[in-house]
Amino acid sequence: RQLKWDFQKHSDTGLGKTLDFKEMETAIDKSENEMKVTVYFFYCNKTQKHRSTSLAEEPENECKLTFTIKQGHINPSDKDLIVFKRSSGLCWSSVEQALRPLCQLLQAYAVPMAVVKAEQLVKLAQRWNGEWEGAPPVSSLISVLYNQGKVLDVLSRPGQRFKGEGGAKAAAVHIQSCWRRYTARSAYLRYCRCKWAVGTISLSWLMHTQLCRVKKALQARRFSHLENQRCRAQHLAANWNYIQGSKRTIIHIPSLGRSHPASALPPCLSWPSALIYENVEVIYVCPMHLKEDMKQYYSSLLKSNRPQEESLAETLDTSLSKTQFIMLTPEAVDYFPNHSMCLSSLLKYSPHTLQRIRRLVQGKHSYIVPGVAHVDDLAVADELGVPLMGPEPAVSQLYGTKSGARKIFRAAGVEMPPGAEDLYSLEQLHERLAELMVQHLDVTLWLFKMDSELGGSALCDVSHMKSYAWALNLYQRYGPDTWRMVAQFLKEIPEWLSSHAHPANTSEHWAGFLQTFLRQGGVVEARPPSHSPSCVTVDLLLEPGGHISMLSCGDLLQSPCGLKVLGSSVPQTSLCSDTLQWIYTLVGQACLEKGIVGHVSVDMVSFIHHTSKQHKVWALDLHLSYSDHLAMTQMLLYSTQGTLSCQNSFEVPMSNTEQETEESAEKKKQGTLFALYDSSERRQIGMIVVSDSPQRALLTFAHNLSVIHQEISSSRTQGGTNFKVRVNVLMIPSAFYGRLSEEEQTTLHFECMHRRCPPF
Secondary structure, eight states: OHHHHHHHHGGGGTGGGGOOHHHHHHHHTSOHHHHHHHHHHHHHTTTTTOOOSOTTSOOSSOOOOEEEEETTEEOTTOHHHHHHHHHHGGGHHHHHHHHHHHHHHHHHTTOSEEEEEHHHHHHHHHHHHHTOSSOOOHHHHHTTBSOHHHHHHHHTSTTGGGGSTTHHHHHHHHHHHHHHHHHHHHHHHHHHHHHHHHHHHHHHHHHHHHHHHHHHHHHHHHHHHHHHHHHHHHHHHHTHHHHHHSOEEEEEEOBOSSSOSSOBOOGGGGOOGGGGSTTEEEEEEOSSOOOHHHHHHHHHHHHHHOTTOGGGGGTTOTTOOSSSEEEEOOTHHHHOTTOOOOHHHHHHTOHHHHHHHHHHHTTSEEEEEESSOOHHHHHHHHHHTOOBOSOOHHHHHHHSSHHHHHHHHHHHTOOOOSEEEEEOSHHHHHHHHHHHHHHTTTOOEEEEEESSTTOOEEEEEGGGSHHHHHHHHHHHHHOOOHHHHHHHHHHHHHHHHHHHOEESSTTSOHHHHHHHHHHHOEEEEEOOSSSSOEEEEEEEEEOTTSOEEEEEEEEEEEOTTSSOEEEEESSOOSSOHHHHHHHHHHHHHHHHHTTOOEEEEEEEEEEEOTTTOOEEEEEEEEEOSOOHHHHHHHHHHHHHTOEEETTTEEEOOOOTTTTSOHHHHHHHHOEEEEEOSOTTTOOOOEEEEEOSSHHHHHHHHHHHHHHHHHHHSOSTTTTOSTTSOOSSOOOOOHHHHOOOOHHHHHHTOOOOOOSOOOOO
16 A cells, blocks of 8 residues: 555656556455565556556566676665665565675675676565574575676686785685694694504504414424423333333334325335234224225235234224224314315314224333324324334435435435535536546436425436537546636536436426525436446335334336336345445444434335446435335235345245145245325336245236236227336346346336336
């Protein structure tokens, strides 16, 4: 109604002519929101002088009233602003309230000029009253400007905020806030790094201290094991004579003493030598579960010697404890099927097997016969409370290598091949080899042997070297000119080795062999300068009481290449008994001085020098463990009830019924015994042939191989296995076995696999 009165007062201006007061009277009765729209519509069309038939209808052409803001300040005398202020009427207070933050924004950013759309400003003022409690957002303020693009360009300029009013103060505040934020962030990061470092150092220190405690505990425990072993070894040495003559129990652990896939010897390779004695019980720790064929084999073998003892048929049944021969398999074999631990470690982590062994040896004289000594052997011995009849692990690791064997031979004062040990670098290998070649020009073949027991060997012929003939001529004419020869050999050795060195394993190249050789260490030795050297192996028992006894001796049958062994013959005939006894006594005494007891195997070579024609014996190798040859010999003695003496004799006793006729005696003495080397993988087999002469034994051996070859091979693979002709004729020296006929020599064309590759 107030508006109606105002309109009637201004009717003389001509504006009242465009109004229908009846319709306005009707509009007064409408709602508040519709009234606002009607009044706003009327004011917008007031200055344009457009006629509207109804207050609720929109005009066809909307009026756009604008005014200008310069540098964030409004000019009060601006005509457009005055018109807008007059037209706003009662809404000016809310419009002015919305206009104030817009001016502040433009002042802060020093916007040169901004054109405001009055219509949008009124809408913003209305929305502010209804929606926002504080200042409207910047986007809403910018939306009321006619030149929004230009204003936004100014606002988006870097540093524009600090060019307007209060810019210096804002810049100072911003700089201070950034610096404080930077210092606070840096301090926080330093704190985080220090906290992380403290945590890491604390954790590392805790782990280090825990590791040190564990190491000290392990060292103390191992030292305790070693001290207990030394005390028990002293007691064993003091009472050895009494223990040896009384009933005792021997625990065989055929471990190789290293982490290797072949961590133990196959069962019959470690055939217990104590089975030949009546008052000895044997507990054999087997590295695998025996199959039924193996059980039947051992049962038959045990019954063949003593058929009157029917209980021997059950000796492999682990439920029986009162038998002479008991086989036990550690339960850790099932827990670690693809392990590379040695047998001693497996037994150490098998509490049930240890508990059973402890019960079997309780109250009895007993000791452990190990393979290659290992620290876990001491743990097992301490757990069982029995002594270990063998060297300490540290002694075994020192003298159980090829280099350690040469040190033992040097201490014993026995003759050994010219060579050098402890070679770990290529330069050292070349220099020592050149010196040896100059000092021993009569040697044409040189052997390279790895220190490890499971390592290989290689052979190289010096006659392929270009300067070898020159060195021989120089030596014959002017005598030894060491400096010139060594310098010349050093130039040619690398190429000579890469071209003419042949590893024993034909599938391996020299480069791979050399890499392993330098990593493990090894020795270089001269091969005997003879056309027919003969190898002899002797197995000794260094008793704890200090007595040295020979358990086995034999001649090794070599392949023509000289790097493999086909077998052996018992007894040996290459050396006289006095020479053999003198050599192994010296070696045994040297071993005892170094603290080595137990089973020891010595390899020797006997030959006649091809130039000086002198007979020489060299000590080649030393094995500080139970050897394969000893196992096969003890199996032979157990089966035949024979005796082997140092006087190169092997005798088989005959019963009263056997002595009646010579024919029956001959029949009883001869025969073949098979040793199942590897029943699990079925790759190897052992065979023992007993006869009254070496010729017949070798012929029977070759005949058996031929029969086996025919049985296991098809017609297409005849001659394709290693049971038939693979090498040249095996020439047996007449000094050993007498002369063979041409037919018999032709029959001896054979080659068989063997687990270990001796020096040659």
